[in-house]
Amino acid sequence: MSERTSYAPGTPCWIDLATPDQDAAAEFYGGLFGWSVEEDENAEETGGYRVATLKGQAVGGVMKLMQEGQPPAWASYVSVEDVDATAAKAREAGGTIMVEPMSVLDYGRMAFVVDPTGAVLGLWQPGRNVGAGIVNEAGALVWNELNTRDVAAAKDFYGAVFGWDFDEREFETGTYTSIKLGDDTVGGMLDVNGRVPDEVPNHWLVYFASDDADATVEKAKTTGGSVAFGPEDITEVGRIAVLVDPFGAAFAVIQPDPAMGAGS
Secondary structure (H helix, E strand, O other), X not given: OOEOOOOOOOOEEEEEEEEOOXXXXXXXXXXXXXXXXXXXXXXXXXXXXXXXEXXXXXXXXXXXXXXXXXXXXXXXXXXXXXXXXXHHHHHHOXXXXXXXXXXXXXXXXXXXXXXXXXXXXXXXXXXXXXOOOEOOOEOOEEEEEEEEOOHHHHHHHHHHHHOOEXXXXXXXXXXXXXEEEOOEEEEEEEEOOOOOOOOOOOXXXXXXXXXXXXXXXXXXXXXXXXXXXXXXXXXOOEEEEEEEOOOOOEEEEEEEOOOXXXXX
């Protein structure tokens, strides 16, 4: 299902980009994925926050960097019933709170937590905004993946906070951990020991679907982006590349294998 009007608690539901140049980011991602990035109707009250749309449906947000030294990055958010209670759970499970629970007008209530491995994740208690209105289509979010150097610690933390279960599977690239919420697969975890430079912190990586990963990579390269990985075929998963936008924010694209039912 590509159009969404709700997300079960514990499901990744939203993404947004923090960038030093919203106009340039809008041009880059608009050209790459066909997005329209418009200023929010309440821009003055939301710090200039913009919503990216595809086929008239929200796919994510584009915001200004909020403080000096903040790196450009994509953030993932998980839908929760009660952001204050979930933040308390995260603290009890060994995480820290980067942004305390706060209301965003009538759109919803949010917080940011840092897991024990150092990865940052947003919490979203839906109000008027339930999350992305379209997923699992070319140009839209299709996958959320924790890149961490301590999968065991991450499992303990996220299992306690969201009630997630985990399945492990061997691929030619190594062991991959799928995140399960009941019977649904809602994301994954990748052990990045030896895969990425030491200076790259543990982080949540967002994946966008593409009908042609190679063409998307080439377009990104010609519009100021760069390639960190791939494109490479992963058996029964798809053709994957990790890209970096002109300001340094990393994201991934995947041309899904037809045999795989991708989900977000």
